Amino acid sequence: MDTIRVSLGDRSYPIYIGSKIMQDQDLVQNAITAKQVLIVTNNVVAPLYLRQLETTLSAKQQHSLILPDGESEKTLPTLSRVLDVLVQKKFHRDACLIALGGGVIGDITGFAAACYQRGVEFVQIPTTLLAQVDSSVGGKTGVNHPEAKNMIGAFHQPNCVLADTDSIRTLPKRQFYSGLAEVIKHGLILDREFFDWLEDNLINVLTQDMNALTYIVRKSCEIKADIVAKDELEQGARALLNLGHTFGHALESLKGYGEWLHGEAVAIGINLAAETSRELGMLDAEDCKKIRSLLTQANLPIVDPNIDSNELFKLMKLDKKNSSSGLRMVLLKNLGKGVVITNPNEKIIKKVLQAQSKS
Numbered sequence: 001m002d003t004i005r006v007s008l009g010d011r012s013y014p015i016y017i018g019s020k021i022m023q024d025q026d027l028v029q030n031a032i033t034a035k036q037v038l039i040v041t042n043n044v045v046a047p048l049y050l051r052q053l054e055t056t057l058s059a060k061q062q063h064s065l066i067l068p069d070g071e072s073e074k075t076l077p078t079l080s081r082v083l084d085v086l087v088q089k090k091f092h093r094d095a096c097l098i099a100l101g102g103g104v105i106g107d108i109t110g111f112a113a114a115c116y117q118r119g120v121e122f123v124q125i126p127t128t129l130l131a132q133v134d135s136s137v138g139g140k141t142g143v144n145h146p147e148a149k150n151m152i153g154a155f156h157q158p159n160c161v162l163a164d165t166d167s168i169r170t171l172p173k174r175q176f177y178s179g180l181a182e183v184i185k186h187g188l189i190l191d192r193e194f195f196d197w198l199e200d201n202l203i204n205v206l207t208q209d210m211n212a213l214t215y216i217v218r219k220s221c222e223i224k225a226d227i228v229a230k231d232e233l234e235q236g237a238r239a240l241l242n243l244g245h246t247f248g249h250a251l252e253s254l255k256g257y258g259e260w261l262h263g264e265a266v267a268i269g270i271n272l273a274a275e276t277s278r279e280l281g282m283l284d285a286e287d288c289k290k291i292r293s294l295l296t297q298a299n300l301p302i303v304d305p306n307i308d309s310n311e312l313f314k315l316m317k318l319d320k321k322n323s324s325s326g327l328r329m330v331l332l333k334n335l336g337k338g339v340v341i342t343n344p345n346e347k348i349i350k351k352v353l354q355a356q357s358k359s
């Protein structure tokens, strides 16, 4: 098992990564010290892992809440359902919420923990690759507004993250590949060696070799933990994690959530960010090709020919990550070196968007 620490002073916490963690009574019971726990999960994950977790937690006073599956459930009414259970079952301030599931469950549960009695403990048990390499780390929690994704939320760090890599094996393959987009992103923004490793070892990742899976989760968590420790509230370096996301979010809202999975939209966005970086003279053509090739080998899309590039550009300008001084996006100076650029040349972006919609 690997352990990584997210260093945030008195809010620091460990991330445990490895096989069979959910069955490890010593580890889980040491990690979750509260006597009263509420496990929040959904109707896809519950049949797979809930009984196991309840057994591991045996001695505790525990309740479980099984929500319907899906991004469409990441709403204020669902948050209310979690809070209702906490109130009705008389949960105290020293209780702990446990998020058992992917990013949707993690975001809702973390936000409920941030709100209940102005903040109680919570633990993340991420069961998707995307949640293990990204959403469970860093303390961003929240729900969607009917008109805007992730618009209501809070920063609330978990007490620990338990990433059981075995759970990745039950994921639908498309969800698995979608998580790989965020893994590749981590290499691209900060770690050339990791990008090279992915190029050389992708086959072991795709066949879900346990050592390879543990390695990509560990490296991703190290990179994200490092960024979060430097910039918890996203006022600087943390923005690098948005590589591919300005394009990606615009694509998700243009297509309606659900057509592309998040990681697929991000993969297309990474390719567009790489092309924009090349057009701006920052990245050479050979490196762009390497990025395209790795994304494609990971079974990820790199273009969406069925989009209106003008519409996409308009939506990019609405991205909530923009600052008041204009469009802000992450580009690449090199493989392993992302940079945040404010007001990049709009003509070049439009040219890249038009080229991709014709390809």
Ligand SMILES: NC(=O)c1ccc[n+]([C@@H]2O[C@H](COP(=O)([O-])OP(=O)(O)OC[C@H]3O[C@@H](n4cnc5c(N)ncnc54)[C@H](O)[C@@H]3O)[C@@H](O)[C@H]2O)c1
Binding pocket: 042, 044, 045, 048, 069, 070, 071, 074, 101, 102, 103, 104, 105, 107, 127, 128, 129, 130, 131, 134, 135, 136, 137, 138, 139, 140, 141, 150, 167, 168, 169, 170, 171, 172, 175, 262
């Ligand atoms: N908080 C953050 O920093 C952050 C970062 C990135 C993404 N997010 C959020 O995360 C969400 C996306 O997360 P996601 O990709 O994990 O989606 P998800 O939670 O919807 O999970 C994807 C699907 O896989 C199922 N599933 C989960 N674990 C499984 C398992 N082990 N075996 C089989 N099926 C399983 C889920 O029920 C769901 O149907 C979005 O809402 C996004 O906004 C948050």
Ligand SMILES: [Zn+2]
Binding pocket: 134, 182, 245, 262, 266
């Ligand atoms: Zn993302």
